[in-house]
Amino acid sequence: MTAMLAVKDLQKSFGNKKVLQDVSFEVERGHIAALVGPNGAGKSTIMKSILGLIPTNGGSLSVDGQPVRINSHQALEEVGALIEYPGIYPFLTGRQHLELFADGKDKSADIDSVVHAMEMERYINVKAKSYSLGMKQKLGIAQALLNKPELVILDEPMNGLDPQAVKHLRDVIKEMAANGTTFLISSHILSELEKLADTVLILNKGVIVEQTSMQQLKDGTQTVFAIATDDDVRAKKLLTAADIALAPGDAIGILQDERGGLDSALRLLIGADIHVLAVDHVEGDLETSFLNVVNAKEVR
Amino acid sequence: MLQLLKQELYKLVHKTGTWIALGVMLGVQVLIAILAKGVPDFLDATNAVSGNFMGSAIALFIMIASAASIIAMEFQYGTILQLLYRKYYRSQVFISKIIVIIGQAICLWVIQFAFTMLLKVIMFPKVDLSQSIGHGQTLLSGMVRGNASELLSAMLLLSIVVLLSTLFKSNAAAITTGYIGYFVIQIASSMLLLVIDRWEWVKWNPLTMLLFGQQVASPDLSKLTHLSTGVMAGGSVVYTIIFAGIAYAFFRKRSV
Numbered sequence A: 001m002t003a004m005l006a007v008k009d010l011q012k013s014f015g016n017k018k019v020l021q022d023v024s025f026e027v028e029r030g031h032i033a034a035l036v037g038p039n040g041a042g043k044s045t046i047m048k049s050i051l052g053l054i055p056t057n058g059g060s061l062s063v064d065g066q067p068v069r070i071n072s073h074q075a076l077e078e079v080g081a082l083i084e085y086p087g088i089y090p091f092l093t094g095r096q097h098l099e100l101f102a103d104g105k106d107k108s109a110d111i112d113s114v115v116h117a118m119e120m121e122r123y124i125n126v127k128a129k130s131y132s133l134g135m136k137q138k139l140g141i142a143q144a145l146l147n148k149p150e151l152v153i154l155d156e157p158m159n160g161l162d163p164q165a166v167k168h169l170r171d172v173i174k175e176m177a178a179n180g181t182t183f184l185i186s187s188h189i190l191s192e193l194e195k196l197a198d199t200v201l202i203l204n205k206g207v208i209v210e211q212t213s214m215q216q217l218k219d220g221t222q223t224v225f226a227i228a229t230d231d232d233v234r235a236k237k238l239l240t241a242a243d244i245a246l247a248p249g250d251a252i253g254i255l256q257d258e259r260g261g262l263d264s265a266l267r268l269l270i271g272a273d274i275h276v277l278a279v280d281h282v283e284g285d286l287e288t289s290f291l292n293v294v295n296a297k298e299v300r
Numbered sequence B: 001m002l003q004l005l006k007q008e009l010y011k012l013v014h015k016t017g018t019w020i021a022l023g024v025m026l027g028v029q030v031l032i033a034i035l036a037k038g039v040p041d042f043l044d045a046t047n048a049v050s051g052n053f054m055g056s057a058i059a060l061f062i063m064i065a066s067a068a069s070i071i072a073m074e075f076q077y078g079t080i081l082q083l084l085y086r087k088y089y090r091s092q093v094f095i096s097k098i099i100v101i102i103g104q105a106i107c108l109w110v111i112q113f114a115f116t117m118l119l120k121v122i123m124f125p126k127v128d129l130s131q132s133i134g135h136g137q138t139l140l141s142g143m144v145r146g147n148a149s150e151l152l153s154a155m156l157l158l159s160i161v162v163l164l165s166t167l168f169k170s171n172a173a174a175i176t177t178g179y180i181g182y183f184v185i186q187i188a189s190s191m192l193l194l195v196i197d198r199w200e201w202v203k204w205n206p207l208t209m210l211l212f213g214q215q216v217a218s219p220d221l222s223k224l225t226h227l228s229t230g231v232m233a234g235g236s237v238v239y240t241i242i243f244a245g246i247a248y249a250f251f252r253k254r255s256v
Helices: A043-050 A074-078 A094-101 A107-117 A133-145 A163-178 A214-219 A232-241 A262-271 A286-299 B002-014 B016-038 B045-050 B052-076 B080-084 B090-123 B139-165 B171-198 B200-204 B212-217 B219-225 B229-253
Strands: A005-014 A017-027 A032-036 A058-063 A079-082 A151-155 A182-187 A199-204 A207-213 A224-229 A252-255 A276-282
Touching (some): A005 A043, A017 A043, A017 A199, A017 A207, A043 A182, A074 A079, A199 A214, A207 A214, A224 A262, B016 B045, B016 B052, B052 B090, B139 B171, B171 B200, B212 B219, B212 B229
Parallel strands (some): A079 A151, A151 A182
């Protein structure tokens, strides 16, 4: 089956500066792909290239099997997008923005459905110049979701949204994906997409350094137990001497591995007459795992 | 393409400024008519009617602002991305904007001319539209020709304004440059006649074509422009297309 979105050996330079190097990935229909990377990694450039907004220096892009280039946009008929920040005409209301871009037979019902999905009923008939950052962001997303697109590209969609709106947006995206819509969503904060994405594309300095599933990335995180004692200095010396894996930092953090770690550490400390005052379970940190991937590839 | 035209019209119709500008244009026409009626020594009734009660002059000012902002506003509001990523080409987006500008100009000219006629009938019934104004023309036929030629000259000026506006990311900067450009061109085209008298070839420059409207009103101007009225009409169209083409080239190359 043809991938909904296929990017192959994409190259992009601005002057002498290479911004994207041999970027290749595919997103299957109905999947949610997260494009994650630090600021300036090239996320928006990839999205602009997919949308035929900027010329590329090599490689190919296709949406549902149809090629996309700066001078070939037919494949984008069924695509909705929000890039960088929402474009807002201050003289139009939210609803008028949607009417402006609404297409197809049942425009009114489609607009109502998007407004309802984004919970914008309260202010949709107010001029957009009075909107807050979050309201503008929701309107930008609503425009991307309009006309029942097959592929939706969202650049940092959680920007400016409160936690409740973020959760709601996740639900909307999941529901649309379950109905067959494909999503490519970028963020510089991986945890924002943790509960959403099927595939994670980690981008750094214009290169895809890792393409993996969210589950695999989660599996790569390590469990840490933070221990407090009445003599941390001696405790740390003992644990190091016993070759028990410790997390970096001043506090005592026991890395739980296949050999156990916590059990051995506690036995050792109690045997040495050190009082253990507290043991805390530190959740596996996805962000650290993401940074590890980025940094490890940089070292290579 | 039809969808793009609908979008451009939708934006134009929903801008409050569109309607305020129209109101100002009609208001100025009423004021000039009242002035001509109350102080005929200051403004002769026939001249007031033939000058459209300043309607065409105000229409040109409105159109300069409209043409300057139609592209610049998309960059200022950050709406250019959502306009360009869809299935349409940049050329289609550009052409839809140009068509709307042409359409708006024609509408304004028709409205101000119709309103001139209305004011004439109500306030100046004694002004005879069939009176001769020389060169075998009646007042009415002269006004129709005058408005048509002003509209053609306006298109040339607006193509220059659109070209300048593609260089700006702010509405206000584009509009200000449009107005400054208008006054500079007006002054330059008047001074041009002296230069043409010395160097014949200078007559082919685009600023000479901007005198087309004046030459239609005063055919004797051809002795100074060294161009027939027909050639100036053709030249205006050619230069309008050239400037619009350059504006498109800038728009196409512009990064988003």
